[in-house]
Amino acid sequence: MTGHLDVAAIRRPRAPGWVWAAALIVAAPLVGAALGETPIPLATVWQALANQLWGAGYPVDPIDKGIIWAYRLPRALVAGACGAGLAISGLILQTLLRNALADPYLLGISAGASTGAVLVAVAGLGATFLPMSVGALLGALAAFALVVGLARLSGGGPTARGAAQIVLAGIAGSQLFNAMTSFIIARSASAEQARGIMFWLLGNLSGVRWDDVWLAVGAVLIAVGSALWHVRALDAFTFGTESAASLGVPVRRVQGVLILATAAATAVLVSITGAIGFVGLVVPHAARFLVGSGHARLVPVSALIGMVFLIAADVIARMLVPGQTLPIGVVTALVGAPAFAIILIRARSAP
Amino acid sequence: MILDAHDLGRRVRGRDLLDGVSLTIARGEVLGLVGPNGSGKSTLLRLLAGLVRPDRGLVRLDGEPMAAMPQRQIARQIALVAQSAETSDRITVRNAVALGRTPWLDALRPWSDEDDTHVAYALRRVDLAHLANRDWSTLSGGERQRAHIARALAQDPQILLLDEPTNHLDIRHQLAILDLVRSLGVSVVIALHDLNQAMRCDRLAVLQNGRLRALGPPAEILDPALLARVFGVRANALIDPHDGSRVMRFHPC
Numbered sequence: 054m055t056g057h058l059d060v061a062a063i064r065r066p067r068a069p070g071w072v073w074a075a076a077l078i079v080a081a082p083l084v085g086a087a088l089g090e091t092p093i094p095l096a097t098v099w100q101a102l103a104n105q106l107w108g109a110g111y112p113v114d115p116i117d118k119g120i121i122w123a124y125r126l127p128r129a130l131v132a133g134a135c136g137a138g139l140a141i142s143g144l145i146l147q148t149l150l151r152n153a154l155a156d157p158y159l160l161g162i163s164a165g166a167s168t169g170a171v172l173v174a175v176a177g178l179g180a181t182f183l184p185m186s187v188g189a190l191l192g193a194l195a196a197f198a199l200v201v202g203l204a205r206l207s208g209g210g211p212t213a214r215g216a217a218q219i220v221l222a223g224i225a226g227s228q229l230f231n232a233m234t235s236f237i238i239a240r241s242a243s244a245e246q247a248r249g250i251m252f253w254l255l256g257n258l259s260g261v262r263w264d265d266v267w268l269a270v271g272a273v274l275i276a277v278g279s280a281l282w283h284v285r286a287l288d289a290f291t292f293g294t295e296s297a298a299s300l301g302v303p304v305r306r307v308q309g310v311l312i313l314a315t316a317a318a319t320a321v322l323v324s325i326t327g328a329i330g331f332v333g334l335v336v337p338h339a340a341r342f343l344v345g346s347g348h349a350r351l352v353p354v355s356a357l358i359g360m361v362f363l364i365a366a367d368v369i370a371r372m373l374v375p376g377q378t379l380p381i382g383v384v385t386a387l388v389g390a391p392a393f394a395i396i397l398i399r400a401r402s403a404p
Numbered sequence: 405m406i407l408d409a410h411d412l413g414r415r416v417r418g419r420d421l422l423d424g425v426s427l428t429i430a431r432g433e434v435l436g437l438v439g440p441n442g443s444g445k446s447t448l449l450r451l452l453a454g455l456v457r458p459d460r461g462l463v464r465l466d467g468e469p470m471a472a473m474p475q476r477q478i479a480r481q482i483a484l485v486a487q488s489a490e491t492s493d494r495i496t497v498r499n500a501v502a503l504g505r506t507p508w509l510d511a512l513r514p515w516s517d518e519d520d521t522h523v524a525y526a527l528r529r530v531d532l533a534h535l536a537n538r539d540w541s542t543l544s545g546g547e548r549q550r551a552h553i554a555r556a557l558a559q560d561p562q563i564l565l566l567d568e569p570t571n572h573l574d575i576r577h578q579l580a581i582l583d584l585v586r587s588l589g590v591s592v593v594i595a596l597h598d599l600n601q602a603m604r605c606d607r608l609a610v611l612q613n614g615r616l617r618a619l620g621p622p623a624e625i626l627d628p629a630l631l632a633r634v635f636g637v638r639a640n641a642l643i644d645p646h647d648g649s650r651v652m653r654f655h656p657c
């Protein structure tokens with residue numbers, strides 16, 4: 054019956070759905086900001102926010118205020134944006150490549166973005182005229198072109214074997230770009246720089262600032278917006294690229310726009326937080342499990358699940374080891390790798 | 405709506421998949437496409453659907469070159485049921501058929517009751533209304549083929565291109581699809597394997613190695629010489645006492 058609901062949802066977007074989404078978008082970062090080694094009551098978080106936003110004048114301990122406003126809230130917001138953006142990127146790649154295992158991390162796009170960002174950051178290509186996220190975008194696009202080209206050459210496509218080819222090509226691409234990143238660091242970075250970069254490469258949210266929040270949120274809005282604009286075209290890929298074309302979808306243009314949006318979002322997010330794995334792979338599958346394969350619901354639901362997942366992962370990363378903050382990529386991998394295994398097994402038993 | 409192909413050629417890696425094919429599909433006619441495996445039937449249908457650009461020649465829709473038309477405009481007039489199109493997505497039959505409405509919808513023209521009507525009608529025509537809420541993965545091969553045809557019908561096309569649509573069907577549904585195709589009142593180009601079924605088309609185009617060997621009413625062109633030359637078979641014609649129609653039995657030459 055989910056299918057029936059899909060059609061209904063396209064016809065008249067149910068108001069409660071949007072209300073829930075909006076509530077979640079507001080509540081999740083606030084809860085994320087409240088939790089931590091020293092929990093702060095949700096009411097205090099709200100009061101600190103109200104003081105900042107419209108000078109409500111609640112009496113809030115300045116230390117709490119500092120923790121919330123300068124540290125936890127931007128962190129939670131970047132985590133949420135990152136989760137939503139990576140989930141949407143994974144969803145778009147899975148749909149366009151007709152491949153259940155497509156994901157910016159697995160396909161080497163994140164690795165390419167890391168290389169681009171590191172190149173700009175250390176090799177003195179000059180952050181002055183080339184921001185890190187632009188370097189990351191160029192790296193991401195180069196990696197995507199390399200991996201898809203390699204997959205094509207080795208017979209990749211929407212068949213079972215082709216699906217494996219693109220993942221193998223992604224592994225090759227990731228290894229290559231990771232090696233290049235290591236090489237750049239070894240050649241050009243000081244020991245101090247190298248330590249920082251290594252930590253960042255694992256996926257890390259420490260030190261995010263409000264500037265990063267706006268950049269991340271902007272990138273995600275573009276990715277989610279372009280996905281929402283193309284929900285019907287994405288649905289049309291259900292039976293493959295040729296079928297989409299025969300349904301009147303300008304396949305090349307849609308692929309171009311969406312891949313570019315995906316690469317841009319991935320690049321911006323990687324340049325802020327480093328490469329975070331498994332979100333883009335696992336979240337769209339969870340969303341499909343909940344709402345079926347219609348993109349009108351799949352796109353917003355994937356974004357929301359991704360947001361909540363990464364905010365939760367960040368809370369865990371801050372609280373798991375007392376007195377220490379784990380890289381968030383470690384937490385997503387701990388949760389994501391088993392989920393990935395389940396997807397692999399299910400894909401095998403699928404018809 | 406008249407679809408016409410002029411001197412179509414397509415070359416891949418130095419090999420002609422299609423070479424100098426010219427034909428016109430008249431309004432409302434059923435044109436059968438026959439030929440051995442690999443003779444270029446699917447390639448020709450892809451060119452006619454505007455999915456692939458020809459390397460030589462052109463396809464025109466009502467006199468207008470198709471190369472200059474947006475894909476969406478083509479899809480409102482021509483629907484293609486490809487030889488194989490599969491999905492592992494969890495999707496219901498109704499939603500799969502609803503994809504046929506894609507060329508008629510956009511951000512400013514959302515899904516409406518009219519689209520529901522088209523989808524319901526298409527499902528009824530292929531006798532699948534009772535399976536509308538079933539998951540795609542639970543359908544048999546024949547049911548999937550009929551659902552693909554329903555999707556094409558939901559596109560509300562003037563010209564329907566069908567690539568071996570009777571392939572996975574049991575005999576009753578093969579006949580039902582051929583009857584359905586004839587009753588639609590739209591122009592149809594249908595690639596077929598069974599030459600006896602092909603006899604029921606208005607005209608046949610016979611392809612061999614990418615070239616058009618014959619074009620015309622089946623009774624006139626499917627003569628022993630052509631069958632031997634193109635298909636490598638010898639045919640004996642029998643008369644069905646039931647309705648006096650001609651049936652062919654084939655033997656290797």
Ligand SMILES: Nc1ncnc2c1ncn2[C@@H]1O[C@H](COP(=O)(O)OP(=O)(O)O)[C@@H](O)[C@H]1O
Nearest residue numbers: 416417421439440441442443444445446447448
């Ligand atoms: N994209 C392609 N690249 C190379 N060869 C192709 C391609 N598409 C089809 N062919 C070849 O072209 C010939 C005609 O194919 P096709 O049109 O599918 O024939 P039919 O549908 O009549 O069986 C076959 O020999 C096939 O192998």
Ligand SMILES: [Mg+2]
Nearest residue numbers: 445446487567
């Ligand atoms: Mg064929």
